[in-house]
Amino acid sequence: MTAGTTDRTDGTDERRREQRGWYFYDFACSVYSTSVLTVFLGPYLTAVAKAAADADGFVHPLGVPVRAGSLFAYAVSASVLIAVLVMPLVGAVADRTGRKKPLLAVAAYLGATATTGMFFLDGDRYVLGAFLLIVANASLSVSMVLYNAYLPQISEPDERDAVSSRGWAFGYTSGALVLVLNLIVYSGHDTFGLSEGDAVRICLASAGLWWGAFTLVPLRRLRDRHVAPAGEGTVGSGWRQLMATLRDMRRHPLTLSFLLAYLVYNDGVQTVISQASVYGSEELGLDQTTLITAVLLVQVLAVAGALGMGRLARTYGAKRTILGSLGVWTLILAAGYFLPAHAPVWFYVLAAAIGLVLGGSQALSRSLFSHLVPRGKEAEYFSAYEMSDRGLSWLGPLVFGLAFQMTGSYRDAIISLVIFFALGFVLLARVPVRRAVAAAGNPVPERI
Template sequence: MVSVRQRRLAEGAIGLQDDRKQVRAWVMYDWANSAFATTIMAAVMPIYFVKAIGGTDADWGFTQTAAALVIALLSPLLGAMADRAGNKKSYLRIFTFIGAAASVCMALPGKGDVLFVSLLVVVGMIGFGGAGNFYDALLNDVASPANRERVSARGFAMGYLGGGLLLAVNLLMILKPTWFGLPAEGSAPSQISFVMVGIWWLLFSIPIFRHVRERPVAEAARRRNQVAEGVKRLAQTLREISHYPELLKYMIAYWFLFDGINTVIVMAASYGTTIGIESTHLITALLITQFIGFPATVAFGALASRVGGKRMLYGSLMMYLIIVVLGFFMKNALHFYILAALVGLVQGGSQATARAIYSRLIPPDRTAEFNGFLTFTSRLISFMGPLMFALVKVFTDSSRYAILAVAFFFVVAMAVLTFVNTAKGEREAIRPFAG
């Protein structure tokens, strides 16, 4: 019998022949959509939401909760449908257009339009999250299992670079509006930055649409009713998940890891604004995260290939636990800079490694379905982070206790990850299902 290690070594040799054009095109999508993650989810919009629109950090938390729930409900069905029809790229294109259009429209609301902005952010995040589901699923089409940590890490690294580059331009436009022919006062620089996100996202998505090829599916499957088949496959996934016990344990760890990291990303700027840190310091610190994240993510992926993804993931969770505890005591811009640098060291690498590990624990012929299922379940949990932040803030009237509460998610993720046997999980993923 061929062991998992032998199979991975063989696939690694095959992986050396992975189509480089497809890999580059796939990686480039992270460059494209990370503009939304940096400018709208993490940096400019959370501050704009509080200062220009008049919302609160609790309002922002509830907005993130709503987006997470909608994405959770959509993702598994769409993933199952895409696997059956072999059209992950089509769904990727649709959700990309939705997210980019919502980004452009965010330039329209004005002071007091909290509900309108919240609705646009929710729609934008549906586009971002839905597209991300199909993008992740395409990793299995462009990279062999032994190369996925490296390719996945390259994607996140390019995301840091691309998202950071556009964020730097936006920051310069916000700090020096007259250099761009804009009025010194007002919200025009932030509004233009939202339009730039939409254009950037669409423009740099062209390579993945043109060059990435999906594995073909049977013609008979293509002719079936995709919605009905999607529902059937989703129900089948729910029934069969116990057939993959290591995957199930890993998914539980991933849910809490994802929720903790997501909460840090989406709440950091609004938290900093609430405790009195100036907008320029907040955006500059987040820019530091991006540019530290680029080389750190590449290094993280290389180390994960050498010492093991699980070990590196556990270390990153320890770092996040330290970050949120230090965040509780944060008082000035220097502290925020330090924490931003620490986040940059582990954020992209932990997400890339988590994505790569998951790709090896799922059945190779049902990637979009299982990625959709992961998105569904993780989003069902992920609303808890922003919601916990918002509720703790409401009941304690303290954003500091709200950020400290996020430590719960990292502790649980570390505890569950300890019991995951990834080698056994890889064997479970490729064995025939004996229903």
């Protein structure tokens, strides 16, 4: 074996090792998105807020009248607005210093600590619940900037669809596993000598412990790439780098066009994920066990969906595959509007459809964007991507909350989300992705 072959083999082995470690951050943090944001916290925080509400059904955080049923949606919006302020700075500092890993650790453990603290959410402590939700959700968004920025550094262009899809599959696998444990604890709470509220709080806190424990794996396996002299990663230089990044992004209008499309359709995706349990419990009258098992179905099918859509992308390209998924999302929401109350079977059918497109649409969007990032700008550009992914996904929850506040109907809120998928489809269809990859200075894959 020649020396050159040995070097390539060693480089491949090291890349594979980092990829396996990278997958585990999805494995760690996805339980927050699944158990906390999608299943338990929405209905539970709504119940806590209702316990503190006045005779008209309003609570008054900071003196502002808020309908109790809208508090959760508003808190989600507040969390991502805060993340908007933090994520670009973190991305700029990470690229300036090359030290993504320490920043990832801080964000991950801040979020995990806030999630674990949800164990103390009981009685009428709705302000505590909203605060912990804001901290945990904003921390997750910041950590995902850094996590996603590793993708173009640990994978070759032709393997990114597969690597990204495996990451999502790891996340949905852990989400399903923890949901099974949650279901055992929640449905058997009497057997364990727990009240229903105690069981929910244990499930919430366990997601934080899981997040913190498995974050150790990527922190051990990922490595930092130092690209600038020490001392240039200060806050001031970070903001200066951010301004430079924004000016630089204007030189890549096709990349910005993709981000705009992604911002629109992903706003719909994130709102469906965060508000599904509230819609199911409050509008459809479904019990918590039904919601848990429905989301568990989503997790199981999302693994197959992420891997299956990754294979479709190899044949038809990532763009066409994403466009197909957006058509399915539109049909899902239209069906959800007409879903009858107290009909768990139809809710399961809808959950199955969501599972088949959820993981794939997100994984392929991430890998497609990685081709549009100029080399050396990964964390900065992925901070903009994460602002689209989570940081700017405040409009959907805000519209959802306002619609309920004004009409008192969650059906009116859910149908409004169709516009995000329809408009996102049109915007993405107009992006010439092969030209966009070349314009970013990257090699164009055979299929994209």
